Amino acid sequence: MATITGSGIQSRLRGRAVGPVCAVLAFCVVPAGLLAGPAAGWRAVLPMMVAVLGALAVASLHARDRVVLAAAVGVAVSSALGTLFGDPPAPEKATGVATLVEITALLLLVCLVARYAEIRQAVVLCTVLGVLASMALLRLQIPPTAMEIAAQSAFFALGAIAAAATGGGLRALEVRRIRAVYEARRSQRLQLAGDLHDFVAHDVSGIVVLAQAAQVIGADQPEKVLPLLQQIEASGRQALGSLDRTVHMLRSPNGTTPGGRGAADKPQPRTYGLEDIVDVVDRFRAGGRAEVRLHIDRSPEQFGRVPREVASTAHRVVVEALTNVRRHAATTPWVTVSVASGPERPEPVLTVSVTNGSPSVSEAGGGHFGDRGRHGATGLEGLAERARALGGTLEFGVHGEHGWRVTALLPLG
Structure with a gap:
């Protein structure tokens, strides 16, 4: 910029x-x-x-x-x-x-x-x-004849044609420049919207679930309200961190690092990767009642062999899938998150899978925790486009009787 x-x-x-x-x-x-x-x-x-x-x-x-x-x-x-x-x-x-x-x-x-x-x-x-x-x-x-007059005028008209072509070419260059600026700004807005949806919405939905749980148990079990408030505070801090990362991206010259005077002295926001999936799952487990199982190779070698773009996309898939579980199936009894290499195709891939069981009716009556009429698979559709851009695939749909599964195959090459 x-x-x-x-x-x-x-x-x-x-x-x-x-x-x-x-x-x-x-x-x-x-x-x-x-x-x-x-x-x-x-x-x-x-x-x-x-x-x-x-x-x-x-x-x-x-x-x-x-x-x-x-x-x-x-x-x-x-x-x-x-x-x-x-x-x-x-x-x-x-x-x-x-x-x-x-x-x-x-x-x-x-x-x-x-x-x-x-x-x-x-x-x-x-x-x-x-x-x-x-x-x-x-x-x-x-000139003495009409033919010579027409020929002379046609010859000198070439200069006018060249001048008009020059002006039209400059107009076309300006139109392309404006269009390129518009597309760049639109891409930045979509990236910002994606970051807000993937990260901030995940933490805010957790706050909503915890607040609803505190309302349910506050009257009968007041001693359990304080831990819930602590979890709400932690989720709020996480949401503020995500917002801070997004603001840094907006202020940066290239969309990755903060710019301006004193930028070298400020902490640089990092890209989320596979190691952050563990923290996402832990916070999701602490904010709900479902049994959450995580299958991931936590060795440094596994983290190191996954490209940064693939690791960031895998993290987003897990965040989006867990956010949807929290919104639309908060009473599910179990959730399984799996991040592993394979199956081997013509090239090695990273398989990311998030599966939840059939949700039960909430004791609070009338629906699931966190489900307040918010619908849409726009986040998954956007992640599917991102997976295709990396040469992979993302599929989601019903699993079992009333469960749900999100599976992404991301090439490691």
């Missing part, structure tokens, strides 16, 4: 410099035209002055659509009148110079209109201005 900011500053400085430069040139055009008028003829100088001033106005005030339209129309009318009602063809040197300057200004205006005007207006105005630019030389000399 630092590079983008620097480019933006340079662009603003260039934009601010264009206006004063165009103003200075405009003040120079007027006295130059007044001096050249007697020698070149006012009927040649006046269209030239209008064309140059119109091009400078569009160059400096192109952000105003009305200015672009008014300047282009004014120049077109002036040039057309100069061609139709100008002095008889005369190859004087001063007149020829004024005409060539006008043609140059017309071509510049064609490029600017193609770049900045609304598309429909740009097509019409560029066509009219291009025709006028190709016919301006008829003021100096008229």
Whole structure:
């Protein structure tokens, strides 16, 4: 983002410099035209002055659509009148110079209109201005036959076509740049939403479950409320840590480390991996009544051979699956989490599986703990897309009678 900011500053400085430069040139055009008028003829100088001033106005005030339209129309009318009602063809040197300057200004205006005007207006105005630019030389000399007139005009129209193509190309580059910025911001928003959904929602849903449990047992077993409050505090701290990690990502230049003054002195947020799955399962076990079984090879060799992107995705799969269990099946009697290498396919894979049993009806009546009408598998669908991006798969669905299973196969290659 630092590079983008620097480019933006340079662009603003260039934009601010264009206006004063165009103003200075405009003040120079007027006295130059007044001096050249007697020698070149006012009927040649006046269209030239209008064309140059119109091009400078569009160059400096192109952000105003009305200015672009008014300047282009004014120049077109002036040039057309100069061609139709100008002095008889005369190859004087001063007149020829004024005409060539006008043609140059017309071509510049064609490029600017193609770049900045609304598309429909740009097509019409560029066509009219291009025709006028190709016919301006008829003021100096008229070919003897209509065929030669058409051939000469068609040849000089190539300059107008090149100018319009240049302006259209610059417009296309700007459109692609804006689209790239939009896509980058959209990707960042989706990544932020995914982090909030995967991590913060997991901890907040745990807080909700613990608070509901405290309400149920508070009246009959008040001595058990304090441990629940301690667990709520721990889950709240975990949620704050997840939010802090997300804020660091937003402030960082590349989306991974914090940026700005003093960034080197701040703790760097790390990416979650396989070792964090143990802590996730432990906190889930402490916040519920289900029997939770975890099967994972905790050896450093196992953790080291799993790529960071695969380990982070495996962690997210476990977090999302346990969050869904807590929301929609809080009274399930058992949950099994398995993270292991295999089965061996054409390439080694990491298999992540989270399975829960059929939930029972809550003693509190009317549904499951943590289930307050919140639905959706958007988190799993997003993880399925992430797994496919890594070359793996993620499947989820009913297991057994009323249970649920989430299984991800992530390649280790």
